[in-house]
Amino acid sequence: MSITSPIIHKTRTQVVVEVLREKILSGHIRAGEPLRQSALADELNVSRIPIREALVQLEAEGLVKFEAHKGATATELSVEQVTELFELRALIETELLAKAIVNMQDEDIDKAERILAQLEFAFKQEQSVSRWSELNRQFHTSLYQAANRPYALDMVQGLKTNCDRYIRLQFLLAGGIAQAEKEHRELLNYCKQKNVEAAVNLLRQHILLAAESIRKLVKPQ
Numbered sequence: 001m002s003i004t005s006p007i008i009h010k011t012r013t014q015v016v017v018e019v020l021r022e023k024i025l026s027g028h029i030r031a032g033e034p035l036r037q038s039a040l041a042d043e044l045n046v047s048r049i050p051i052r053e054a055l056v057q058l059e060a061e062g063l064v065k066f067e068a069h070k071g072a073t074a075t076e077l078s079v080e081q082v083t084e085l086f087e088l089r090a091l092i093e094t095e096l097l098a099k100a101i102v103n104m105q106d107e108d109i110d111k112a113e114r115i116l117a118q119l120e121f122a123f124k125q126e127q128s129v130s131r132w133s134e135l136n137r138q139f140h141t142s143l144y145q146a147a148n149r150p151y152a153l154d155m156v157q158g159l160k161t162n163c164d165r166y167i168r169l170q171f172l173l174a175g176g177i178a179q180a181e182k183e184h185r186e187l188l189n190y191c192k193q194k195n196v197e198a199a200v201n202l203l204r205q206h207i208l209l210a211a212e213s214i215r216k217l218v219k220p221q
Helices: 012-026 037-044 048-060 079-101 106-123 126-147 150-173 176-192 196-218
Strands: 064-067 071-074
Touching: 012 037, 012 048, 012 150, 037 048, 048 064, 079 126, 079 150, 079 196, 106 126, 106 176, 126 150, 126 176, 150 176, 150 196, 176 196
Parallel strands: none
Antiparallel strands: 064 071
16 A cells, blocks of 8 residues: 655645745845735735735745835845854854764765755756755755754754855856865765764855855845
8 A cells, every 4th residue: 555645735825935935035036126915916816914924924034024114025135144144054054063973874874965966966957946055955954963953953944044045146156066066075975984073174164165255246236
């Protein structure tokens, strides 16, 4: 007897959140662009209530902001935000990785290996741009899970959501794909070798050099 996956029922608000998040992160909704609730409701064929709820959730994720007399807009790209987000990532993620490596089992390495193979394949497919940052997130998360620090991992997920648009910029415009592929492979190898010091140093460099390349893209804007 085959086992079927459970059906996941999403609320209208959840669907709207996912659609708008993707539009903002992909650049279809430009930074600073007003998000008119009535227009979005018509476009997505829903009432204004799930639109409003979705915008509030996206505000919590740092992708939308509300301003008096202006309403909701997609957040602007910011050099200062890049610096703060990526510095926080470097602090938290290196600590998580150090704690995770000593606990890693073969199945943890195998999982990371599978996700990295998917990411490397997606990098070669232009139509898979929307999958790049998600698989990148999954790869890094797979390396941190053995740390058994769920609250810190939740913080990392929030930071990565806010970093998502910047990571896409790096991949698309800063030649970040080749560098990411090389560093991801090296990072995984250090994890296999249980080389905590080398892995942590590489991860810190991986995050902070990404921030530097992104700042060069954002600053002119």
